[in-house]
Amino acid sequence: MIALKVDGVSKFFPGVHALDRVDFVLEEGKVHGLVGENGAGKSTLFNILAGVYRPDGGSIEVRGQQVAFSSRHDAMLHGISAVFQELSLSPNLSVAENIFANRQPTNRLGVVNKRSLQELSAEESKKFGSEVRPRDLVRSLSISDQQTVEIMKALSGDPYILLLDEPTSSLTKNRVDQLFENIRKCKEAGRAVIYVSHNLWEVFAICDVITVLKDGQIVATVNKEDTNEEKVAAMMVGRELGNIYGVRDNLPRNQTALKVSGLTGEKFKDITFDMHKGEILGLYGLAGAGRTELARAIFGAEPLTAGELELDGKRVQVRSPRQAIEAGLGYLTEDRRVDGLFLQDSIRNNLVAVKVGDFFPKSILKLRDFKLMKETANNLVRQYNVATNTIERKVGKLSGGNQQKVLMARWLRIKPRVFFCDEPTRGVDVGSKSEIYSYIRELAKEGAAVLLISSDLREIIGLSDRVLVMFKGKIAGELRGEEKSEENIIMYAMGLLNRKGGRDVDNVQ
Amino acid sequence: MSTMFSKIVRMREFFILGLVIICVVLMSFLSPAFLNPVNISALFLAMSVNMIVAVGMTVLMVFGSFDLSVGSVVELSGVVTALLILSGLPIAVAILAGVMSGALIGWLNGIIVAKIGVNPFMTTLAMMTLVQGLVLIISGGNDVSGLPQAFANVGTGRFLGIESSIWIMLLVTLIGDFLLRRAKFFRQYYYIGGNEKAAGLSGINVSKLVIIAFVLQGAFAALAGILLASRMADASLSSGANIALPVIAGVVIGGASLKGGEGTVIGAFLGIFLMTMIVNALNLLGVSVNWQSAVTGLVLFVAIIVDALMRRKEA
Structure with a gap:
């Protein structure tokens, strides 16, 4: 089943064509890697799917239904959850309050039910396999644990599509394993995952399909089995150089x-x-x-x-x-x-x-x-x-x-x-x-x-x-x-x- | 509109000068006593303390900082100088010590802001309270009075018929304005106010300059405090209570911004003159004292709203 279909999506920023008619298909039960050099357009595409940017052209379908996200919140309503490179946690609030930031359990008068908040949060931690305690303040956690909380927050709504942008940048080795374990669980539950990373080993360790972006265009989408790290790295670059760089002379440079x-x-x-x-x-x-x-x-x-x-x-x-x-x-x-x-x-x-x-x-x-x-x-x-x-x-x-x-x-x-x-x-x-x-x-x-x-x-x-x-x-x-x-x-x-x-x-x- | 003319019109000093002229013309019709030399002299005298403090404050605000402890320093320097005179020290030495006491407070502010990285609001607020306490301790809680006539002459002696406090105010204003416009040392503050990181990377010694600016502010506040004590022949414990905020307001009316990067001493002079003049005018017109604060506040609003509108147009 196709979870998400991107058809001819473009995005312009002043002076830059950040995405140029990108086509992209994400299937249920798959982890889809998105790789490319700095500035290739990965983040732009990621932000469009997360509802942060609006595309300047093209269409997006979720579960066969055409969508046009007007905000992050809108994308979330369609079951799309995202972990951005920048943490979006409130350091002075507890782990539980952060995980349930926008859907804290309340009674009829709108008062937060602290106990049920703690319980729900403890459940999430257990499901994820994390040891962070619901009551801990986020600012007291290590950066690695903070990133874990961020990921738990994204997972806690049981999203249909999970978007991850460099999720391991500050995770320790054990936490990376833990994350991969959870990504596999999502896969088995029929969810779809997009995994953006610089790190080709990680991409090869967890992804099923890999899409290579360059200069805002898709170079190729390949199954992991049909390629290797070297081939993907070659695809990430590969274009002739112009002569705007001038010519090097052959003077000695030894002082x-x-x-x-x-x-x-x-x-x-x-x-x-x-x-x-x-x-x-x-x-x-x-x-x-x-x-x-x-x-x-x-x-x-x-x-x-x-x-x-x-x-x-x-x-x-x-x-x-x-x-x-x-x-x-x-x-x-x-x-x-x-x-x-x-x-x-x-x-x-x-x-x-x-x-x-x-x-x-x-x-x-x-x-x-x-x-x-x-x-x-x-x-x-x-x-x-x-x-x-x-x-x-x-x-x-x-x-x-x-x-x-x-x-x-x-x-x-x-x-x-x-x-x-x-x-x-x-x-x-x-x-x-x-x-x-x-x-x-x-x-x-x-x-x-x-x-x-x-x-x-x-x-x-x-x-x-x-x-x-x-x-x-x-x-x-x-x-x-x-x-x-x-x-x-x-x-x-x-x-x-x-x-x-x-x-x-x-x-x- | 020619570019030269539009440039002058856009200058903040021009706008505030216009406002001052309008008020002066208006007042000269409403009250014959207004343009009387005695009244003009009283007006300048009334603004002298705030203006001397404002010279230092302008430098601070040019790089996006300010000092709330100036009022306490005004009291401290007055009390220190007065007590030293009463203890028998020569007047000149006592004055120097008074100025040094202010410079020392400024240096502490500067160190805490520049080296430890505490924001100027909290630093100088705490310093304001601390110095207030110090003043009470060293003075025993009473005004220091019974000062000799020779000390009173420092701030009230006349030269060409004008009181020395006014001369000193005009002198520091003119010299301060000139240096802040032209001297390398002071021009660097505009870079810090524009972009502190970029200034550091351009080779400007940011923390040294910040500390020096606070030291200068302390010294200027102290000078103002000494002149005030001399004029009153009494070092009062509440003389500085209402100085910091009016000074900051005056400097802002005169073209500085709380974000830094702009402001001039002449602008500050006009700003403080305007605020002092309003009070003076209300007195002459026999308006109840109860109204003064509200009217001053209204004028402040007019000044900053017109400025904000002009800036928006410019952007």
Whole structure:
């Protein structure tokens, strides 16, 4: 029996075609895996099925009946339950209150019946095989137990369709087994499950059918028996690269600019690598691999517990971004809206924010040289082709691509010797993308060492001279030349390969 | 509308200046005593304490913070200075010690906000209560009076016929406005107020700047408290009771936002002038004291609602 049928569903976000006429069939009694790279459209499809987003085209049928969800609640009424990556628990309420958040047992006057709430919750725990107690406050639980509560909450309404998005991201090994046991029970009861994951072993361990998404389209839907992990990984990538990445010259890149040894922080451990002058070094890793945390720690924005930095052969101590900038480092942040731009401030003030002292040269009071500031800002706007009629405009009013160019120009003005570029083209149109690529290449050509962090494999491969791949806080592989194929990078990023060349069997905590 | 003109019209100071001018013109017709130099001087004197406190408050609000403990610091510095003078210390030294006492309170606020990460509301609310208590303890619960004439002259002495409290207020206002507009050090507060994370990642030493701003606020509140004690020739235990909120309101009327990222000292001056003037006008018009609070509240509403509408149009 078909539980759910998706027919030609599309979804547009400003500047992005997130889902492009997707067809998809979910059968009762099956666990259906949904895999793809970051940004492939998995989450978009997931959110449409859960009732969070509304599709811009196409139709959805549940049990043969056409539906159009207007909200999460609406989807729930059709028997669709979802576990999102982000926990949706209220930390100050008890486990029981969380599990029965929207259907607490009440008496006729609408007063919650505490005793029956506890009993129902205890029953759910028992059914699930969990030891969490109904009365415990959620905030007192470990993160793994919290995620278990989240899953119990989704299961407690006995859903017809269960949607799971990376449900194991913070589960311990035992809890994962417990979850799989419960998924199997759902299957036997004739329920249908969609399982979204980065983690191919998990997908192969629990799913019956696997659908691969890429760039908002379905590449293939296959039975688990007819494929293997390597084939699926190859399907997840696989498309020719354009030439928007520019051309690499063959100058030697053997002078070390930054030497990183034994760096350890909260999210990464014992990281050692070199960055060379004139080189673009790619850094890839799936969500949670620790790449951004690593870059931020080198830049002094997050604490390090161990390790050393050598800049041009000299040991340096970097304890704050301020010191990092003084030493010649630069860091283009991952999310321009969160910690990059001053959105309510002018383009001018945004452009001069780094080493702002350059524009305050007058007297011991360090007064502003407004003319110099305006001149510089105007030049930068011209040089980096920011589309605006005035530098006094609020940066928040520019398009994503132009915002990103402002951020880029802010850093390029000070000509960093070592530059960390974290997701330089996220949410940026193709035209601005190729411009940003040319600025990165230019900087490297002038002798800077560039670390390019990106979730876009094509970007990483197209720009980088060398690629480092992180997996669970460690460097799993270093790829050069022909080795840096999308398949290879994905295999390292998923822990299917490691530096020693073998399979990493210790992949689940 | 030309862009230059529309830009000026959109400036917050312009709007509030317009409001002030309208009120002044209106009052000059309604009450002949209003434009009398004696009244104008009294008006400036009445706003001097709040305005000196507001210079520090503007800096705090530019980066999205504020300080509720200023009123207590006004009392503390007055009492500390007065007691030290009575104990025989030279007046200049006693004043310096009074200012230092405020700076110290500010430093504690700054450390707790910047280093421990407690929000400024809770931090300065607790500090307000604590310092109130300290004032009672060191003063024994009584106003400190019997201060020498030389100390009274500090705040009331005249230069070019104008009282020194007014001169000091005008001086800190002008210097404060200039530095907050032009000096590198103070411009950094606008970045912190705009996006604290981005400011840190741009190499701005956020926690150091936050601490210094609280120290400055403490020192300014202390200066205001000393001038007040000098003018009254008496360090009163309730002199600061009603300072923090009117000052914050004045700074906001003058263009600052509770979210940070904007605000100027001149704007704060106009905001506080407007609020003081309303009370002054109501007195001159013989309106019952019982009405003053309600009218002030209404004017506050007009100012913030017009501003919110202007912002909405801009967005």
